[in-house]
Amino acid sequence: MLTSQRKALILDILRRDGQVIAKRVAEDFELSEDTIRRDLREMAAEGLLKRVHGGALPVAPDLPDFTARSEVASEIKARLGAKAAQMVKAGQMVFLDGGTTTAEVARHLPRNIPLTIATHSPTIAAELEHHPTAEVILCGGRLYKHSMVATGAVAMASISALRPDIFFLGVTAAHSVHGFSTGDFEEAAIKRHIARCSAETHVLLTAEKFDLVSPCPVLAVSEVAGLIVPAEMPAERLKPYRDLNAAILAA
Secondary structure (H helix, E strand, O other): OOHHHHHHHHHHHHHHHOOEEHHHHHHHHOOOHHHHHHHHHHHHHOOOOEEEOOEEEOOOOOOOOHHHHHOOOOHHHHHHHHHHHOOOOOOOEEEEOOOHHHHHHHHHOOOOOOEEEEEOOHHHHHHOOOOOOEEEEEOOOEEEOOOOEEEHHHHHHHHHOOOOOEEEEEOOEEEOOOEEEEOOHHHHHHHHHHHHHOOOEEEEOOHHHEOOOOOEEEEOHHHOOEEEEOOOOOHHHHHHHHOOOOEEEEO
């Protein structure tokens, strides 16, 4: 078997199973583990996968900084935000994660009902400056500038004092096997903590975030109430998430 053929098959396994186990692939291909490990090292150097002990995982692309993401107007993000905002009921406390997609939730919140919006993102809070009926709770802490959110012990303590009815979560990657993940350890810890304080968590996902894994796990698919996804997402890409009983809302 040619090296290029092996690497193509390895990528097929990665897409199908969400991971590559070097020992198992070596047995299936009737090759040495050293050969497969060499293939994985080369593929990792090419940015095709992420090497881990014993094998490999999918790799999420580097995320541009917040300013760069904010400059990309997305009709799809607006649709996701509008769908999420439709879920909000009068009198609820809603926690909005940081990010450009959750900013669209803030922009589409109903303006004729009383509600409380909690967030650890100053940019999300600023979106609500002129909202007529929203009370805003801004949780402080050490500012993680890449995502413009508060992290650390102070943020953790202030979030602990809240019991949101619903949390709209943003992540950089979603995978049916490895769950939802992001690129920063401290930010992932804050996201998990908000979810544990909230009655239910819904994840807003654009298509390019599916079937990838970022370095820092946030939650398993089974730990969220639902996914809000673009209406044009193919059914076969969503099936692994439906199989895990994830409720899926199309926007």
